[in-house]
Amino acid sequence: xxxxxxxxxxxFVIIAVLMIAVMIISxxxxxxxxxxxxxxxxxEEYLALxxxxxxxSKCLVELSLANYSLSLAKNGNCTPDTLKINLEKxxxxxxxxxxxxxxxxxxxxxxxxxxxxxxxxxxxxxxNCSWYKPKSFSVANATFALNMTSIGxxxxxxxxxxxxxxxxxxxxxxxxxxxxKAENKTPISGLRKENFQVSQVSSNxxxxxxxxxSFYDDREMLVYVIECSQSVSVPINVKVCDFRGIQVIxxxx
Amino acid sequence: xxVVEVILASLVIVFALAFANILAIAPTSPKYEVxxxxxxxxxxxxxxxxxxxxxxxxxxxxxxDLQAALRVLLPLEVYFNLTxxxxxxxxxxxxxxxxxxxxxxxxxxxxxxxxxxxxxYSTMDKAVYDPRTLxxxxxxx
Numbered sequence: 001x002x003x004x005x006x007x008x009x010x011x012f013v014i015i016a017v018l019m020i021a022v023m024i025i026s027x028x029x030x031x032x033x034x035x036x037x038x039x040x041x042x043x044e045e046y047l048a049l050x051x052x053x054x055x056x057s058k059c060l061v062e063l064s065l066a067n068y069s070l071s072l073a074k075n076g077n078c079t080p081d082t083l084k085i086n087l088e089k090x091x092x093x094x095x096x097x098x099x100x101x102x103x104x105x106x107x108x109x110x111x112x113x114x115x116x117x118x119x120x121x122x123x124x125x126x127x128n129c130s131w132y133k134p135k136s137f138s139v140a141n142a143t144f145a146l147n148m149t150s151i152g153x154x155x156x157x158x159x160x161x162x163x164x165x166x167x168x169x170x171x172x173x174x175x176x177x178x179x180x181k182a183e184n185k186t187p188i189s190g191l192r193k194e195n196f197q198v199s200q201v202s203s204n205x206x207x208x209x210x211x212x213x214s215f216y217d218d219r220e221m222l223v224y225v226i227e228c229s230q231s232v233s234v235p236i237n238v239k240v241c242d243f244r245g246i247q248v249i250x251x252x253x
Numbered sequence: 254x255x256v257v258e259v260i261l262a263s264l265v266i267v268f269a270l271a272f273a274n275i276l277a278i279a280p281t282s283p284k285y286e287v288x289x290x291x292x293x294x295x296x297x298x299x300x301x302x303x304x305x306x307x308x309x310x311x312x313x314x315x316x317x318d319l320q321a322a323l324r325v326l327l328p329l330e331v332y333f334n335l336t337x338x339x340x341x342x343x344x345x346x347x348x349x350x351x352x353x354x355x356x357x358x359x360x361x362x363x364x365x366x367x368x369x370x371x372x373x374y375s376t377m378d379k380a381v382y383d384p385r386t387l388x389x390x391x392x393x394x
Contacts, residue, residue: 011255018262026269045288048295052369055302060372066380086382090372093340093384097370194377245375 046151053094053105057144058160060090061126065140065162066245068127073239073247081125083140084109102149110141116161129248132237136250137165164188166240168252169223174210176226178250180240187222188242189214196226197239201251207232290331290365290391297326298369298389311337311345311385312374320350327391332357334390345385353394361392 064083071078079085087107094105109126121128121139129138143159161183169177176198180188193212199205208229217223226238239249301307301322310319323333332353337345349355358364369387373380 011258014255015258015262018259018265022262022265022269025266029270045292045295048292048299051299052295052302055299056370056372059308060382063373063375063380063382066375067382070378070380086372089382090384093372094370096340097368097384097386241377245377245380 046148046153049098049101050146050148050153050156053103053146054144054158057087057090057105057107057142057158058162060086061140061142061160062162062244062246065127065138065164066247068140069129069138069164069247070245072129072131073249080127083126083142087142100150102147104147104149106145106147108143108145110143114141116141116163119165131249132251134250134252135165135167136248137163138246138248139163162244162246164240164242164244164246164248166238166248166250167220168236168238168250169220171232171234171236171252174228174231176228176232176236176238176252178224178226178238178240179220179222180224180242182242187220189222191224191240191242193226195241196224198226198228198232199237199239200233201235201237202233207236286363286393287365290363290393291367293327293331294333294365294367294389294391295369297323298367298387300326302369302371307387308371308374311371311387312383314345316346316348316350320352323350323389324352327352330394332392332394334358336388338386338388340384340386353392357392357394358390363392365391367391 061083064086067086068078068082071082087109091105091107094103110123111125113120113122115121116139119137121130123139123141126142127140130136131138140162141159143157146156146158147154163183165179165181165185167179167181169179171177180191182188191212191214193209196209196212198207198209200207210227210229213225213227215223215225234252237249237251239247241247298307301310306322307319309315310322319335323335327333333351334355335346335350337350339345367389369389371385371387373383
């Protein structure tokens with residue numbers, strides 16, 4: 001070793017080794033940087049913001065339908081442009097909630113006949129309640145266009161259909177079999193006796209519900225069995241209110 | 254002569270390391286700290302809202318549960334201070350919803366502020382449009 005150091009060629013070897021060490025360290029640092037590279041994507045924080053506006057706009061469609069169906073079930077009449085009024089307020093409030101972001105939201109309400117989940121629906125101001133039939137439903141439909149000038153977002157479109165369907169399958173003795181479905185004909189699970197109300201049309205009396213049980217059916221997927229305290233004589237009205245507050249009244253037969 | 258060469262080589266290595274350290278930007282860099290906290294704040298509120306919990310806590314004025322949910326979802330070293338406002342600008346929460354030291358928000362250089370809107374909340378007997386604005390302040394403790 002001492003011989004190598006004292007040798008002139010040995011000095012070259014030392015320098016070469018040091019140079020190689022520098023190169024290895026440099027490559028190591030580059031590799032470390034590549035692994036721990038922090039990629040800053042400035043649009044990421046806006047994704048949740050857009051998601052917030054989209055989520056709450058959809059929530060407002062459901063809330064408006066809940067308000068509309070609740071008034072209709074309670075008083076028999078309601079404001080037909082509930083959804084329009086709420087969306088107009090939301091349009092103004094959104095720009096106040098996010099000042100400096102340049103947020104503006106436009107909406108369009110379904111105002112003609114559409115076929116939704118196999119049912120022909122004639123909307124008025126984006127709402128429709130087709131009740132007092134064995135197959136009844138409440139529906140709301142709106143399309144939105146979101147602009148956010150701070151990030152150069154224009155015309156981001158999204159729509160929402162809030163839907164609740166109640167079908168009375170059969171009435172036998174004190175038992176009523178019904179199905180409750182939401183958007184895309186998805187069965188709603190977890191409904192309890194507080195969510196249902198049964199009344200006899202002839203006497204206009206509300207029947208006491210003892211229990212609500214459910215079972216899975218090949219055709220309907222989820223069927224609710226409403227057990228009343230007394231034998232049910234038709235015609236009857238069954239009211240359901242889901243977790244979003246949307247109500248539907250179906251009549252049998 | 255050899256000693257000089259070794260010193261020079263060592264200096265080269267030290268400079269290379271120092272240069273690499275300057276270039277490397279760690280995720281907790283102060284340069285992106287506020288943006289990082291903003292992103293975190295938006296995501297936490299959005300996740301709670303998507304699960305239907307945020308509106309439930311806010312409209313039922315369940316501030317302790319809201320505080321607990323935020324503490325669970327945010328990293329331990331991130332302090333928060335949440336204020337809920339009515340649409341007319343008055344404060345809804347009579348008790349402060351915060352975690353950590355309040356002084357941190359006035360002393361820290363990097364404080365992020367996130368605004369989040371809620372349109373309303375419906376129950377079986379009530380469905381009213383009643384917007385709320387949530388302002389979440391975040392700082393690293």
